Amino acid sequence: xxxxxxxxxxxxxxxxxxxxxxxxxxxxxxxxxxxxxxxxxxxxxxxxxxxxxxxxxxxxxxxxxxxxxxxxxxxxxxxxxxxxxxxxxxxxxxxxxxxxxxxxxxxxxxxxxxxxxxxxxxxxxxxxxxxxxxxxxxxxxxxxxxxxxxxxxxxxxxxxxxxxxxxxxxxxxxxxxxxxxxxxxxxxxxxxxxxxxxxxxxxxxxxxxxxxxxxxxxxxxxxxxxxxxxxxxxxxxxxxxxxxxxxxxxxxxxxxxxxxxxxxxxxxxxxxxxxxxxxxxxxxxxxxxxxxxxxxxxxxxxxxxxxxxxxxxxxxxxxxxxxxxxxxxxxxxxxxxxxxxxxxxxxxxxxxxxxxxxxxxxxxxxxxxxxxxxxxxxxxxxxxxxxxxxxxxxxxxxxxxxxxxxxxxxxxxxxxxxxxxxxxxxxxxxxxxxxxxxxxxxxxxxxxxxxxxxxxxxxxxxxx
Ligand code: ATP
Ligand code: MG
Ligand code: MG
Ligand code: MG
Numbered sequence: 001x002x003x004x005x006x007x008x009x010x011x012x013x014x015x016x017x018x019x020x021x022x023x024x025x026x027x028x029x030x031x032x033x034x035x036x037x038x039x040x041x042x043x044x045x046x047x048x049x050x051x052x053x054x055x056x057x058x059x060x061x062x063x064x065x066x067x068x069x070x071x072x073x074x075x076x077x078x079x080x081x082x083x084x085x086x087x088x089x090x091x092x093x094x095x096x097x098x099x100x101x102x103x104x105x106x107x108x109x110x111x112x113x114x115x116x117x118x119x120x121x122x123x124x125x126x127x128x129x130x131x132x133x134x135x136x137x138x139x140x141x142x143x144x145x146x147x148x149x150x151x152x153x154x155x156x157x158x159x160x161x162x163x164x165x166x167x168x169x170x171x172x173x174x175x176x177x178x179x180x181x182x183x184x185x186x187x188x189x190x191x192x193x194x195x196x197x198x199x200x201x202x203x204x205x206x207x208x209x210x211x212x213x214x215x216x217x218x219x220x221x222x223x224x225x226x227x228x229x230x231x232x233x234x235x236x237x238x239x240x241x242x243x244x245x246x247x248x249x250x251x252x253x254x255x256x257x258x259x260x261x262x263x264x265x266x267x268x269x270x271x272x273x274x275x276x277x278x279x280x281x282x283x284x285x286x287x288x289x290x291x292x293x294x295x296x297x298x299x300x301x302x303x304x305x306x307x308x309x310x311x312x313x314x315x316x317x318x319x320x321x322x323x324x325x326x327x328x329x330x331x332x333x334x335x336x337x338x339x340x341x342x343x344x345x346x347x348x349x350x351x352x353x354x355x356x357x358x359x360x361x362x363x364x365x366x367x368x369x370x371x372x373x374x375x376x377x378x379x380x381x382x383x384x385x386x387x388x389x390x391x392x393x394x395x396x397x398x399x400x401x402x403x404x405x406x407x408x409x410x411x412x413x414x415x416x417x418x419x420x421x422x423x424x425x426x427x428x429x430x431x432x433x434x435x436x437x438x439x440x441x442x443x444x445x446x447x448x449x450x451x452x453x454x455x456x457x458x459x460x461x462x463x464x
Contacts, residue, residue, distance in 0.1 A: 001117075001233075001236045001237070002233075002246050003229055003230070003233040003245060003246055003247045004332065004333065006117075006229065006232055006233055006236060007063050007090070007092065007229055007333065009116055009117070010061070010063070010092045010112065010227075011061055011062075011063065011092075013108075013111075013112050013116055014059075014061035014094045014108070015061065017059070017094075017108060018059050019057075019059040019060055019061040019094055019095075020055075020056075020057035020059065020060050020061070021060075021061055021062070022044070022060045022061070022062045023062070024062060024063060024064045024065045024090075025038060025043065025044035025064065026038065026065075026285040026286070027065060027066075027067050027281060027282055027285040027287070028285050028286055028287065028294070029043050029044075030044075031043075031044070031046060031047055031053075032046060035071065036070045036071040036293075036294060036297065037066070037067040037068075037069070037070065037071070037282075037294070037297075038064065038065070038066055038067065039066050039067065039068050039071070039072070039073045040064070040066060040073075040091055040093075040224075040226055041062050041064040041066075041091045041092070041093030041095070041224070041225075041226050042093065042095065042203075042224040042226070043064070044062075044064070045060065045095055045097070045224075046161070048097050049097065049161075049166055049205060049222055049224070050165065050166065055097070057097075058096065058097045058098060058099040059094070059095065059096055059097070059099050059100070060094070060095045060097070061092075061093065061094045061095070062092075062093055062095075063090050063091070063092050063093075063229065063333075064090065064091045064092075064093060065088065065089075065090055065281055065334075066088070066089055066090065066091050067087060067088050067278050067281070067282065068085075068086075068087060068089075069087040069278060069297055069300075069301060070297045075087060076300075076301070076304075076395065077395070077399075079270070079271055079274045079275075080267045080268070080270050080271040080274075081267075082193070082194055083194050083197070083234075083240055083241035083242060083243070084193065084194060084197050084198075084228070084231055084234075084241075084242055085242075086230060086242065086274050086277070086278075087274055087275065087277075087278040087301060088274065088277040088278035088281055089228050089229065089230050090228070090229040090230070091226045091227065091228060091229070092226070092227045092228075092229055092232070093224070093225050093226050093227070094108060094223070094225050095222070095223060095224055095225070096222055096223035097220075097222055098220030098221070098222055099222075100223065101204065101221050101222075101223060102134055102135055102138055102204055102223075103138055103142065105202050105204070105223040105225065106135065106138050106139060106142070106143060106171065106202065107138075107142065107143070109173060109200055109202055109225065110143045110145075113173065113200075117232070117235075117236060119175070119235065121145070121146070122146070122149070123175055123176045123178075124145075124149065124173055124174065124175060124176070125149045125150070125151075125173070125174040125175075125176060125185055125186060125196050126139055126145055126149065126150050126151075126171065126172070126173055126174075127150070127151050127152065127153045127156070127157055127171065127172045127174070127186050127187065128150075128152055128153075128157060128169065128170075128171045129152070129153065129154070129157040129158055129169030129170060129171075130152040130153065130154055130157075131169060132152075132157075132169040132171070132204075135169065135171050135204070136150075136152070139171070149185075151185065151186055151187045152187075153186065153187050156170075156172075156186075156187075157169055157170045157171070157172065158170065159201075159203045159205075159224075160209060163209075163211075164208075164209050164210060164211055165208065165209060166205045166207070166208060166209075166218065166222070167205065167206075167207050167208075167209050167215070168203060168204045168205045168206035168207055168221070169203075169204055169206065170201055170202060170203045170204070171201075171202045171204075172186070172198050172200065172201050172202070173198075173199055173200040173202075174186055174196040174197060174198050174199065175196070175197050175199050175231075175235045176195065176196050177194075177195050177196070177197060177240045178195070180240075181194060181195040181240055182194075182195060183195030183196065184196075186198075197231055197234075197235075198231075199227055199228065199231050199232050199235065200225065200226070200227040200232075201225065201226050201227075202223065202224075202225045203223065203224040203225065204221060204222075204223060205218065205221055205222040205223070205224060206218060206221045228242075230242040230245055230247065233245040233246065233247065243270045243273065243274075247329060247330070248270075248273050250325050250328065250329050251273040251276065251277075251322060251325055251326065251329060252264055252269055252270070252273050254321070254322050254324075254325035255269050255272045255273050255276070255309075255318075255322055256269055258309075258314070258318035258319075258321045258322060259272070259309045259312045259313060259314040259318050260312075260313055260314065260315065261312045261313065263312075266312065268308035268309070268311050268312050269308075269312065271304065271305060271308045272305050272308050272309055272319070272322070273322075275301050275302070275304060275305035275308075275319075276305065276319065276322040276323070276326055277326060277330075278301055279298060279301050279302050279305065279319075279348060280323055280326050280337070280344050280348075281334075281337075282294070282297075282298045282301075283298070283340075283343070283344045283347050283348070284334075284336060284337060284340050284344060288347060289302060289347070289351045296393075299351065299393065300393040300395055300396065302319065302348065302351050302352075302355075303351075303355050303359075303391070303392070303393055303396055304393070304395070304396050304399060305319050306319055306352055306355055306356075306359065307359065307363075307396055307399070307400070310359055310360075310363065317349055317352040317353060317356065318352075319348055319352050320345045320346075320348035320349040320352060321345075323341055323344050323345045323348065324341065324345070327341045354391075355391060358389070358390040358391050358392075359390070361390060362386050362389075362390030362391070362392050363400075365382070365385070365386065365390070366378075366382070366386060366392075366397065366400060369382045370401075370404060370406065373406070376405065376406050376407060377406065377407050377408065377409050378397070378401055378406055378407070378408050378409065379409055379412055380408070380409040380410065380411065380412020380413035380414070380415060380416055381412060381416060383397050383408050383409070383410075383412070383413045383416075384412075384413050384416035384417065384420075387413075388416075388420065394408070394410075394413065
């Protein structure tokens with residue numbers, strides 16, 4: 001099955017079970033200023049779960065575009081290191097707003113996996129929260145799952161919206177990619193999550209937690225689930241890594257051609273293929289590279305990708321070229337990607353050109369510092385200089401360091417930053433941005449969102 005077919009099969013299945021199919025919301029949460037990016041399917045339904053927003057349906061299903069590259073869920077450092085993490089991915093979900101609860105939620109998931117997708121039961125593994133006897137009973141007696149492929153876990157299987165508010169136990173379903181992959185089952189000491197890969201998380205919103213930590217049962221408990229499309233596609237396409245699925249093939253090939261390598265399994269190539277998805281969708285949803293907030297997360301992702309291209313020997317701007325391939329691969333699911341292709345390409349090219357001016361020089365300085373290093377820690381002064389003068393986000397420097405088994409002196413870096421701020425204050429230059437010369441905001445305008453049938457479309461206007 002292709003990813004597109006899996007996505008459709010999921011939505012169709014839940015529609016048949018009485019769920020309304022709801023379009024993906026943008027990556028910038030419209031209802032939550034505290035959240036950096038939409039990082040789960042439930043985000044657009046948060047107020048429905050809280051009861052402050054009413055919808056004409058009590059069951060919904062969606063395929064939600066998500067970014068986990070900052071804030072509470074940050075998988076940036078995992079990209080290129082695990083088989084299962086992306087910065088951008090799609091989360092398939094079904095939701096019950098005070099409608100069905102544990103029994104149906106578990107039955108739906110099990111039916112979809114074992115009957116619709118026909119996954120062999122002996123390759124699946126289930127976990128529940130240690131306190132959740134009810135879910136355990138449903139799995140063992142209701143679904144008849146094998147008790148040797150079942151475990152009870154603690155904090156991994158408890159979900160909460162925040163320090164207060166709705167919360168409750170989860171049950172998670174894993175797929176065993178087999179003994180060729182190292183790693184033990186969920187909860188075992190040698191579990192690193194890459195042999196038994198978590199495919200589906202089902203959250204039972206059952207309690208309301210108050211400021212004093214008291215948990216009271218919700219009058220109408222709800223269900224929130226999330227299954228990573230790329231992970232279930234890897235299962236269905238009988239590959240271990242998400243990066244081997246259909247959605248990534250054309251991107252990896254285009255990236256290889258653009259940087260001039262033929263090593264299709266190269267880790268850096270995977271990072272680039274991942275990052276073009278998150279960068280493009282963030283720009284599509286109205287984020288522009290800048291030096292703060294969401295824009296800085298985007299800038300960090302782009303620069304990281306450029307550095308990986310540079311490592312592979314890219315001789316010219318390559319990253320922006322991949323937007324065309326992305327639009328081909330994902331344009332059917334997200335038609336707005338095709339509409340905005342030219343603008344996204346322009347924004348990326350501009351950022352590439354800017355960073356190209358300092359990347360080579362900065363890398364030379366970093367490489368020299370590493371060559372002269374005694375010990376395992378790169379000095380805070382070097383990290384600061386790269387950041388301040390060469391536009392190297394700290395995580396980019398950390399990424400280079402990690403490849404060589406080194407770490408950064410973050411305390412030293414913070415000291416340099418504090419001194420920098422002090423100098424600015426002394427000079428009376430309030431609000432000075434030391435990466436000014438790299439700032440795109442002054443040259444870039446966009447007219448924000450144009451909310452259309454629940455989707456937003458951003459029109460980015462580059463006043464070149
Ligand atoms: P993991 O433990 O593997 O990091 P998670 O517990 O953080 O996953 P959830 O927050 O439960 O993930 O999200 C629900 C589902 O979304 C997961 O079961 C998985 O299928 C998918 N998912 C989560 N994070 C990612 C990611 N970074 N890339 C791709 N898919 C993801
Ligand atoms: Mg995670
Ligand atoms: Mg997990
Ligand atoms: Mg989970």
